[in-house]
Amino acid sequence: MGLSNHLHDVSGDSLPLLLLAAAASSIAYLRSLLLRLLPLSSSPVDAEHDIEPSVGSGLAGLVVLADHLASNRPFPFLSCPSEGEDRRPECAVCLCGLADGDRVRRLPCRHVFHGECLDGWLRQLNLSCPLCRSQLAAPELRAVVDRRIGAELVSWLSHY
Structure with missing residues (x-):
């Protein structure tokens, strides 16, 4: 009953989609981790909005x-x-x-x-x-x- 019994359900054509899904999941996890680790402002919506352009x-x-x-x-x-400017x-x-x-x-x-x-x-x-x-x-x-x-x-x- 283990994993080996279910592997025949995955065709070779599905592998790129599985890799893409795994990559997307990893990116979403890293983004949520980053948002959690960064100092938040008083309102969570503002903090996420401020982070968005840099992430x-x-x-x-x-x-x-x-x-x-x-x-x-x-x-x-x-x-x-400039004239009159010493700075x-x-x-x-x-x-x-x-x-x-x-x-x-x-x-x-x-x-x-x-x-x-x-x-x-x-x-x-x-x-x-x-x-x-x-x-x-x-x-x-x-x-x-x-x-x-x-x-x-x-x-x-x-x-x-």
């Missing part, structure tokens, strides 16, 4: 992040002092001033940070600007990447 489609976010980092290499900072711009991650020659990265929102500071921020899978919280990539781009990954996954699974 969203994790794989699509990672692909967008990799593309952004590949096309946005650190460059030397050069200050342009140096600051890196919002380390709160230190940006000096001429510092290696910096610029996000699509035009905020500039030390390259190492921003890399550390992004390494923690924060897919938004540390200063204004605007998303690293537009939702439309993430949706396109999400569809592409889905199509590639279906194509890959169809070989099994």
